[in-house]
Amino acid sequence: MQEPAVIPFGMPEKDGYILIWARKDKVNDLVNEPIDKDIKLMPWACKVAGCSAPTLKKKLFRYRDVLDMDNGGCVRYSTGSGSPWKFSAPEFRDFVSKHKKEFMKSEEL
Incomplete structure (x- = not known):
């Protein structure tokens, strides 16, 4: 089974922020990837x-x-x-x- 890159931490969204668990080697990809694919x-x-x-x-x-x-x-x-x-x-x-x-x-x- 492949591990997910991001796992929700289980806390509700507060003021537009969420807590997640992310693989260390995937953090830069998540930060640098634009939300809009265009x-x-x-x-x-x-x-x-x-x-x-x-x-x-x-x-x-x-x-x-x-x-x-x-x-x-x-x-x-x-x-x-x-x-x-x-x-x-x-x-x-x-x-x-x-x-x-x-x-x-x-x-x-």
Whole structure:
């Protein structure tokens, strides 16, 4: 029998928090996995764009006025240390395919 990754601790939800037992090797997966499956993080975006994170960030800042979620775009920009970049998967894939010439350039901006 396979062990579950998470076991509810048996206490009711209080103020939006729950207690769980989680396997030590699965904790990072649980913390880093977005609740919405269409929302992805920086490593995924790097694979889609085909470049490293520093290069991708430079390219994303170039298109910030279009891509920022606050302006109706598909990227939630990091607000500082510990704040992850988030990407709306279908919209970001479309953006990269429309601007593939820019994203295929190997040199940094």
